[in-house]
Amino acid sequence: MTDRLSWYTIIAAFWMAFLTILGVNLVGNFIMYGNPLEQEEGKLEKFGFPIEVVEEAPAAAGGGPAQLVSSLPLVAAASVEDGAGVFKKCGACHTAEAGGANKTGPNLHNIVGDAIGDRNGFKTTDSLKGIAGGKWTYEILDDYLENPKHLAPKGTMSFAGLKKPQERAAVIKYLMSMTENPPPIPAAAETPAADAAAPAAAPAQPN
Secondary structure, eight states: HHHHHHHHHHHHHHHHHHHHHHHHHHHHHHHHHHHHHHHHHHHHHHOOOOOOOOOOOOTTTSSSOOOOOOOOGGGTOOOHHHHHHHHTTTTTOOOTTTTTOOOOOEEEEEEETTTTSSSSSSSOOHHTTSSTTSSSHHHHHHHHHHHHHHHHSSSSSSOOOOHHHHHHHHHHHHHHSSSSOOOOOOOGSSOOHHTOOOOOOOOOOOO
């Protein structure tokens, strides 16, 4: 009888120790990580750090580079004030007001429609001078602002470019305001291409 009671005492002591350890772990996890019944997704949202991922433009058919979405149809409605705000991304290298100093890039006053070349004593690279057409047309500005290395791969411009058409349109509108006699925007660019893609009316059904 005594041996049986001793055996029961050992078993009871074992379970008491097990439950004590389990309880200590549960209390510790609750203190360190919050409610142990909380879903894993909620824990990640509480303790995780957000990671911003740059969304890449879709590639064109056949695996080639994506075609440039023109910003020119947006220029007419763009705001000079918004353009001045976006131009701050360029302000470390450029000024645009009359008499502004050259920085690591040239002053851009009167650039819209001007010849591509040395500006205000700033030497332009041969890669940039080799751009077809030789002038800062709206089309060239739009393409260059989107990706400077696309038009001048050996140029010194290190800026990655403005990928959003709305931002490029605003900057172009701002540069127009900093040009004394900017050329008119091409008529073909004044109407968004989406208008031309409107579905045609359904043909009338015969009676």
